Amino acid sequence: MTMRLTPAHLDMATAALRTVLPLQRPADSLLRHFFQDNRKLGVHDRAFIAEIVFGILRHRFFLERVVEIATPRSLLLAYLAKFSGMNLRELTPLVSETEAKRLAEMKAVSLESQPLGVQAEFPEWLLEKLREFMDDGAILDLGRSLQAPAPLDLRVNTQLATREEVIELLRKDGIEGMPTPYSPLGIRLTGKPAINRHEAFMSGKIEVQDESSQLLGYLLAPRRRDMVVDFCAGAGGKSLMLGALMCSQGRIYAFDNSEKRLNNLKPRLKRSGLSNLHPQLIANENDIKVKRLAGKIDRVLVDAPCSGLGTLRRNPDLKWRQSPQSIEELKCKQTAILSSAANLLKPGGRLVYATCSFLPEENQEIVENFIANNPRFTLLNCAELLRQQKIPLDTGVFMQLLPRLHGTDGFFAAALESGKAQT
Numbered sequence: 001m002t003m004r005l006t007p008a009h010l011d012m013a014t015a016a017l018r019t020v021l022p023l024q025r026p027a028d029s030l031l032r033h034f035f036q037d038n039r040k041l042g043v044h045d046r047a048f049i050a051e052i053v054f055g056i057l058r059h060r061f062f063l064e065r066v067v068e069i070a071t072p073r074s075l076l077l078a079y080l081a082k083f084s085g086m087n088l089r090e091l092t093p094l095v096s097e098t099e100a101k102r103l104a105e106m107k108a109v110s111l112e113s114q115p116l117g118v119q120a121e122f123p124e125w126l127l128e129k130l131r132e133f134m135d136d137g138a139i140l141d142l143g144r145s146l147q148a149p150a151p152l153d154l155r156v157n158t159q160l161a162t163r164e165e166v167i168e169l170l171r172k173d174g175i176e177g178m179p180t181p182y183s184p185l186g187i188r189l190t191g192k193p194a195i196n197r198h199e200a201f202m203s204g205k206i207e208v209q210d211e212s213s214q215l216l217g218y219l220l221a222p223r224r225r226d227m228v229v230d231f232c233a234g235a236g237g238k239s240l241m242l243g244a245l246m247c248s249q250g251r252i253y254a255f256d257n258s259e260k261r262l263n264n265l266k267p268r269l270k271r272s273g274l275s276n277l278h279p280q281l282i283a284n285e286n287d288i289k290v291k292r293l294a295g296k297i298d299r300v301l302v303d304a305p306c307s308g309l310g311t312l313r314r315n316p317d318l319k320w321r322q323s324p325q326s327i328e329e330l331k332c333k334q335t336a337i338l339s340s341a342a343n344l345l346k347p348g349g350r351l352v353y354a355t356c357s358f359l360p361e362e363n364q365e366i367v368e369n370f371i372a373n374n375p376r377f378t379l380l381n382c383a384e385l386l387r388q389q390k391i392p393l394d395t396g397v398f399m400q401l402l403p404r405l406h407g408t409d410g411f412f413a414a415a416l417e418s419g420k421a422q423t
């Protein structure tokens, strides 16, 4: 924490926590509303509050364990003392004598003395799931890597600029960025500048997109004149990338059953300058618009609705918003969507199934069950597909990315090829 804190900062952050911590909705949406209701807050105040709120959510299990009574203020003070880099001398003038005494006791509690779930910051139900396929050391590594904030990655829209040009453009305005290690279109920024006010963003030269999801475009590898379906296009992050990889040729249908999300694609599409992308609202995976395209599509992307646990660095509140029941429901959706999406493929066509989850039940198990029931589909080797694109990333047949190993969100992808229809 670089700014000098005042009691007013503590009050502001406490008020924000009071709004967000009950987690009645996603934390980022609650925080956005808090900022809308407190319009006078400046840029630095907002950045401070966001850092505090997300920091507390990332370390919530530990903090709740060491405070006497978990209130927004006690969690805030404990977070500042333990995780923000502030020392007690700086904090003491801002707090009461009793609070100062409690903070000193709490500061002495070592993280390493805590149970695995607290050290890894995973709820019991998730710990139980992870123990089915990971040992405790690997669980701890995973948990710790998900407690760090995520970097900000950009994707360059090659229709409008090269990566080198964008890096130079940003540098001129004091924004430092480096090429991402794997995606040829990615830039990893230093820090979190407000990039959506930059000219390069407003003119469509860049989009915010984690490197892991950029790699999906290279696994799918659409050719210029292909017919492509992005089955769960949402706000179109991946569709836009596919459009640029196809040099604005061919045709991409961006399906989603959420009108709100597809509406968010519209301004991005306009900025991108692409003319090959067609958003289509569908009621569900069995919509007539889907059925009409059966057997006609060269490439299908299924960026399936999932638990999102691989994005805990950005969305730490998912630990409280997901549950074993919600994951069961997601698995049913994933199975149904994959099955409908696969029907779209021409013989020889390619489908990429992806999630931002690290749970095999949402990933390998969905794909392996699908292939067992649909033997005309074969599994392609993701490492080989990436090698064909000159991307040296070998995580085996499936692409499985983890923050600690790859610097990306936790991410999974499988590539399938459709064979001839069974007679």
Ligand SMILES: C[S@@+](CC[C@H](N)C(=O)[O-])C[C@H]1O[C@@H](n2cnc3c(N)ncnc32)[C@H](O)[C@@H]1O
Pocket (backbone or CB within 6 Å): 231, 232, 233, 234, 235, 236, 237, 238, 239, 255, 256, 257, 258, 261, 282, 283, 284, 285, 303, 304, 305, 306, 333, 337
């Ligand atoms: C992981 S998100 C996709 C994010 C998106 N690809 C992007 O890059 O921004 C999953 C999406 O699936 C959509 N979805 C959920 N059920 C669906 C269904 N039955 N058919 C199509 N889309 C669905 C959700 O609305 C959500 O936008």
